[in-house]
Amino acid sequence: MRFSPVVLLSLVARATATILENGQERLNPYPGQADEVSLDGSWKQYANDAGEISYKGRWDSGFTSWWSVPGLKFGFTGDKLAVSFGKHTSDNVLVAYRVGGLDWEFSNVTADSAYQFVKPESSALEDTEYKDEKTFEMRVTNWVQISSVSVAADASLVKVPEHNKTIEVIGDSLASGQYATYEGLASWGFNFAAGLGNVEYTITAYPGICLTDKRCYGGDARGMKYQWSRASDVGDRANAAFGDSPEAWNFTAHRAADLVIINLGTNDEREQNNISGDEFYRNYVEMVEEVHKAWPDAQIVLMSLWGTFAKSGSTWVQRPIYGSEVKQVHEHFKEEGYVHYFDTSGILQHNDISPGGHPTDVGHLKIASHLMQWTKIKFDWEFSATGPEVQHDTTYWNNQESYKRWVASRRSM
Template sequence: MFFSKLSYTLGLCCLAAGTILQNGQVRTTNYPDIKIDVASYRFRTYDANATEISYKGRWDSKKVSWWSAPGLVFGFTGDTVAITFGDLTTDTTLVGYRIGGMDWSFTNVSAGATHLFVSSATPGVHETWPFNPLPFELRVTNWAYGVQIAQVHVAEGESLVRIPPHQRTIEFIGDSLSAGMYTSFEGLSSFAYGVGAGLGDTEYYVTAYPGICVSDQNCWGNPRGQAHQWFYTSDTSWRASTIWGDAPEPWDFERQETTPDIVVINLGTNDNNSANNVSTATYVDAYTKLIQGIHGKYPKAQVIVMQLWMGFYASGNSYAQNQGYEQELKDIVAYFNSDEYLSAPLVWDGATNTTTKLDAPSEPFVSYFSTRGIMQHNDIGPAWHPTDVGAIKVASHLSQFIKLTFGWELVATGPEIFHETLYWNDEQNY
């Protein structure tokens, strides 16, 4: 999404302080401090490369997390789970964690420290239905921050158990709108997470970072665009430049746990901002290359192109929704579903800057999702990004679009998706 450098800086300040603002007022959080002295416990310890641990999203070879809402999942026996975080963890990173389908809990983690996430007092730890063994899930909330996994611990005599991945997978490629910037729990309040987790029985990856363009150029301090960066493990953050310098790791598409069946793209709000000086031709070329890259890496995946929403403006005695690149996006969708492309499909590799032809023709694989009318002006916050309610509305509509278009049933029938959105009024006399 487009935003000023001042608002970007303020956003980072809020992250650093671990503060959640709710309509301009500080929300009470009181996250528990679960840091422990590992010497006081008798653990069975697994290193970060243990095959029982499934890493969700993009993690590099140092087991450092990147992009939005990366996480890990594993099963465990007993009633104890602790994790030691490596020195490349950003101090005070807020993580969400839970066992089974329980509600999310949150804590701030520290580099080099061990945190006790599950104990005998954790709700649900002694229940064996519907999950046995119990699955543990951890997700990084902050798009700008990350953690490094050093070790995972369970009680002495107990074990980690690998949880098989779900049968279907969805990936989101985007900017701050997909990353969850300015929503309450960022990555765990974004519309992308809401779709991925809300579908149920689905793996989800959110390869999104605020301020980034699809065009491969500097946008709001991001040195590269998604037409290039999507092919790499790390994002365009200051952490990436500190840890990897000028030689980031290419993402190993062959080794990722599952291959996406659906890829959703929401990119262009930063390209459309005049401050970034992106021409329409450059945008169309970069967007086309990104889809060619997706088709090359995931030849069986369906691609959803999202219509951009760019806030609202006062119009007479009401409001109207800003649009950007509307016809260009429709033309891109039409091109990829045309005989011209499908008879001789081209694929792009942003890591090597090369275009090649696929050996066989393709079937139509690109759809257009209209966002018109989903949100109204009060669903966009003062910093030009969706409120929690706005994100939920987009997630709900997109989930239904996926169900109707591809036949994906919504099978999440209980686990919490969006945290702290349970509001009600029980005052009857007003």
């Protein structure tokens, strides 16, 4: 089957408000709904291009977000904060936000509206003075357009210093968290990068995309080898907006990645796309060369593809895909010294894969945890995340029939 675009979690939140937790519905699956507000003279407004606002991940020149969990971050003073969203914001899209290193909260937002995420009575402001600088961070499960950011009339925005390391994750639905509890915010890509704590990160991942530049599943989307150099992803929304002329991503205008993690090939291998091992290998080599050309000093990590699990007698057997081809790509660049191989074999078990074929929340955490430790040992990077558990308020799904029905209902939306 052809993969659908990333499912809008907001539709689930508003339509069914269902997150399964070991067979039971979670009572408050999306805490933190923000109020829609009208901006009057009690607010000071900053335009979307204000220097105090740092955009994380990929945004186009119109300040519209793309790919997986893009976000924005800035400091602010005062006791209230609002964000205004432009006309290219998806209807009722779900965003996650937090102050400092506190728990993530969740709110639906929609186009041509302003929402107040911080109020004078917000618990996040406890133990802070009016003029104290607080940090605000927002991550987007799907797509928004930022129009402006507003604070109290006598308060201000403040530029937040960036971390000195940058990570780029390049992948498909597995890295973007499709069908995980909070989509990209429950993905191994997010858990890995955010879990390190001392890095900036971009997750350039989208469901259904092939590494090979092919229109997979019979659609109009191109492969990552081409689309990686574009600001927008390969969804229907992007195709409607840009057609065959998507906006180029200006690599020189953004920080170079220090570490690049590539997890691609699952869609190439599907019967509908039928990309041979030789073709996959050639395209993978060219993809690595493109990444190295853009960021000559980056270390590039090729992740093996865990594939599927099949019952064999009284046990389950893992069946990786493109195993020899990914190793061949590593061997091709081995003497160059900047390409590395991360073997995912044995990390996941059959019940870490959901009935829909994607990692469960536990599966995502396993991958992220192993990759974090490997990165620490391999590159001598330290863990420095502050605050609560990175994967906030998520559930650990079982392989249960009720979950299968729920996934099917989400796919039909």
